[in-house]
Amino acid sequence: MRRExxxxxxxxxxxxxxxxxxxxxxxxxxEGLAFLCGFVVGIPWVIKRIRxxxxx
Amino acid sequence: xxxxxxDLEPYVFQKHFGRKIAFIPLLAGSYAPDMLTKWFVYGIGxxxxxxxxxxxxxxxxxxxxxxxxxxxxxxxxxxxxxxxIWKQPIIAYSFLIGQWxxxxxxxxxxxxxxxxxxFTTHLFSIGAWAYAGELGRQVDAGAYxxxxxxxxxxxxxxxxxxxxxxxxxxxxRREVVAGDPFFRWAGKTLSEPLLLAIYRAAFFYGICRWxxxxxxxxxxAGGATYKGKRYNFKLDLSWGGPHWVHAIQASxxxxxxxxxxxxxxxxxxxxxxxxxxxxxxxxYGKRLRQRIAGVRLE
Numbered sequence: 645m646r647r648e649x650x651x652x653x654x655x656x657x658x659x660x661x662x663x664x665x666x667x668x669x670x671x672x673x674x675e676g677l678a679f680l681c682g683f684v685v686g687i688p689w690v691i692k693r694i695r696x697x698x699x700x
Numbered sequence: 701x702x703x704x705x706x707d708l709e710p711y712v713f714q715k716h717f718g719r720k721i722a723f724i725p726l727l728a729g730s731y732a733p734d735m736l737t738k739w740f741v742y743g744i745g746x747x748x749x750x751x752x753x754x755x756x757x758x759x760x761x762x763x764x765x766x767x768x769x770x771x772x773x774x775x776x777x778x779x780x781x782x783x784x785i786w787k788q789p790i791i792a793y794s795f796l797i798g799q800w801x802x803x804x805x806x807x808x809x810x811x812x813x814x815x816x817x818x819f820t821t822h823l824f825s826i827g828a829w830a831y832a833g834e835l836g837r838q839v840d841a842g843a844y845x846x847x848x849x850x851x852x853x854x855x856x857x858x859x860x861x862x863x864x865x866x867x868x869x870x871x872x873r874r875e876v877v878a879g880d881p882f883f884r885w886a887g888k889t890l891s892e893p894l895l896l897a898i899y900r901a902a903f904f905y906g907i908c909r910w911x912x913x914x915x916x917x918x919x920x921a922g923g924a925t926y927k928g929k930r931y932n933f934k935l936d937l938s939w940g941g942p943h944w945v946h947a948i949q950a951s952x953x954x955x956x957x958x959x960x961x962x963x964x965x966x967x968x969x970x971x972x973x974x975x976x977x978x979x980x981x982x983x984y985g986k987r988l989r990q991r992i993a994g995v996r997l998e
Contacts, residue, residue: 645869652900656908663912664920667838670912673707673731676905681897688893 648684655683701760701833702805703844703913704853706730707906708860709801715863719879722794725782727902729798732778733769733806742837756833761811762953763821770806771817775799788881808852810940810947823950826973827940828852830947835931838924842933843945845917851937853910860903867900 659679663670669679710726741760743752753759761767768774775796783792806813812825829849832840844850865871869892876899877883883895923932936942 648869652904656904659904660908660912660915663908664916667841667913667916670909673902673905676908677898677901680901680904681894684897685891685894 704906704910705856707902708856722880724882725794726798729795757948770813846942
């Protein structure tokens with residue numbers, strides 16, 4: 645639960661920073677959706693796969 | 701127009717309605733009026749081409765234009781179509797609530813919305829903050845986040861943050877999935893973390909967007925240039941402001957509106973709005989006092 649919150653918080657900080665740097669990343673809800681899904685689902689999935697491969 | 705309210709309103713409604721409402725249709729309704737129109741207001745470039753409405757306010761809110769997307773009847777019509785396709789009342793009325801919330805929220809700016817189109821093309825406006833869509837996205841953002849629109853979105857940010865329990869996994873499983881047919885259908889193939897990310901995305905986007913634009917406007921850029929003219933983003937929380945930008949008024953959109961509208965709605969808008977606001981603050985203040993007294997007794 646706490647780890648999940650930290651992951652969302654990190655995503656929010658990164659996305660806000662990205663939006664300040666270039667406002668085109670804040671253009672519509674779909675950019676936010678894609679970023680969030682990539683950050684909280686995509687990246688952990690990739691890390692998990694890499695760890696599994698290394699453990700083999 | 702509102703920049704974060706449309707993202708955050710659905711979570712506040714979700715908190716109050718629970719499983720009686722379907723979240724995804726509610727969110728779709730909240731976005732619907734701007735979904736197919738907003739890009740044309742600011743213009744979009746593609747492969748060397750740039751297309752933009754010649755009169756953004758007229759296009760966005762007026763008639764002729766697509767201002768009918770911000771009317772109550774348009775919401776009813778789309779809801780009937782949705783009901784005809786899915787035959788589920790919860791999807792139709794959730795969409796309707798979202799669309800109506802959008803149309804009513806956008807009454808806050810100086811242009812307003814044609815709420816009762818097609819019966820009248822009158823633009824109902826409270827005129828609390830300036831409509832500056834014709835000056836491009838950056839100046840419009842700077843103006844919005846320097847006026848009362850910023851405060852209005854701030855109210856929704858706080859209200860949504862106070863409704864944080866709707867974002868928890870337990871709440872999602874218990875209320876959201878139970879109420880929304882989309883999540884039940886998508887849950888057959890997608891993982892729960894992905895469904896949760898989809899459900900939380902508008903909250904995430906709304907808060908990040910509000911913070912990012914505010915920081916950009918007041919601490920990073922401080923101003924922007926549009927067609928050779930420089931606009932400095934000075935905070936101006938006065939009614940109808942910020943006044944450093946030329947706000948488009950309802951009287952400048954369409955041909956039906958008199959320069960100074962004498963309809964009861966427009967004449968009494970500011971007074972009525974302030975009275976309602978005062979009553980809401982009183983009610984919440986009383987509740988807070990009772991809660992504090994209750995905690996002390998315990």
